[in-house]
Amino acid sequence: MSDDPAPVTVAQAMDRAVALASLGPAYGPNPRVGCVILDAHGAVLAEGWHRGAGTAHAEVAAIADAADRGIDVRGGTAVVTLEPCAHTGRTGPCVDALTEAGIAAVSYAVADPGRASGGGAEVLASRGIPATLAPHSAATALTHRWLTAMRLGRPYVIAKWASTLDGRMAAADGSAFWITGPEARDHAHGVRAEVDAIAVGTGTVLADDPQLSARPAGTEAEHQPLRVVLGRTATLGSKVWRDEHALAVESHDPRVALATLWALEVRTLVVEGGHTVLSAFLRSGLVDEIHAYIAPALLGAGPSVVEDLGIGTMADALRGHHVNFQPLGADILVSAHLSRGI
Incomplete structure (x- = not known):
């Protein structure tokens, strides 16, 4: 001034x-x-x-x-x-x-x-x-994410995954590193640095032993989201438990997880998988936004991004709106809000 x-x-x-x-x-x-x-x-x-x-x-x-x-x-x-x-x-x-x-x-x-x-x-x-x-x-x-969270009385949920062109999130042998390139991974780390929590299932922790940290440009962000593990299988000794900034929610019910996190003042949550956890949130109608990182690769076999969602006809398909396409190196990010994300 x-x-x-x-x-x-x-x-x-x-x-x-x-x-x-x-x-x-x-x-x-x-x-x-x-x-x-x-x-x-x-x-x-x-x-x-x-x-x-x-x-x-x-x-x-x-x-x-x-x-x-x-x-x-x-x-x-x-x-x-x-x-x-x-x-x-x-x-x-x-x-x-x-x-x-x-x-x-x-x-x-x-x-x-x-x-x-x-x-x-x-x-x-x-x-x-x-x-x-x-x-x-x-x-x-x-204020869209915060407003949505306050209106619904639960964290705003972003479902994130990386997949091949044929919708596989891992190969037949279970390997998933790396589906996407460094630009896409760096973008995902940037998103992590702007949310309150990240959630994965115990299966992902046991298979990949992820750090679940925010490292945009390869550097630890000042803000680190709460690391959340969903499920009842023991995962002690995994990297996710390296300090106290982590939480186990011993339930497979997404609503239980969201209620627990809401009580901790979590307002934005990224659900990163695996396909069982992603499917549970989608099936329950609890996803507000999707971030799909798609790589120009084909596998032909291996686990799909989501399991059966109980949708039997195209008329009931989950449809995205406010769709955005963002090139990230050789990959592309498709982001959208879900019409049934309530």
Whole structure:
């Protein structure tokens, strides 16, 4: 921000708030949120974003930014990507911080999914501070996984696999290293670094002894997801148990696993296999998004990506939407949301 900033519209301020929100972590129990405070003439007074659970929310961060620079935000408009919270969690309610700072109006892009307990917009309105919903597609996209998790009351589930062109995730002898090339594997590590947990079955642990760590560009990421092993077969001594950042869920029921993880504030989960675990989540209708890394290779035999899903006709096929295709070296990533991922 310059000493004499040019005025901006609320829409432009929301664009900036979304850009700020994207600076926050994709993982964790809280959403990514950005805030820009404008004066009555549209000049930017302050900016802020949420930096992770336990830190100041975006509105509070913006107010603090102004205070640090001796700027009075009274009479200003707070432009926020998510409706200000009206509850006390790790930090106090943002509606109180906005009120105490003398903010005159609020514009927010996404409604709080927890509005049943009292929406921030209503609280602000009761205090004479109009709060207006101004939908913004990029803000919605940025919080999509978190919003879905909050709406469903379970972690957002991404089913991930690597396969050959003929749908095999391993050869007939069980070997699966490496189906895809380094670019695809590096992308998968990047996804791991942005989620709360990774889940595999005991069969995968015994067959592959994976580390289940996030190593984009070959370097251990600062954030490492919780390693989750599903099933009742003993896997002690495997790499997954190298430290305490791992969890055994001794059940084959995906719903039990999701309830356990939800209680631990896991909001995003990547299910990496094997085919028994992937099939169980798909069969239960508990997959929200798929990441299929497809290599230009053929095997003709070996385990398929999924087992019988109980689908007997094309009319009932699981269909992806918001489909995206991304070349990764010689491989391709097909990502999509599932229409029955609820």
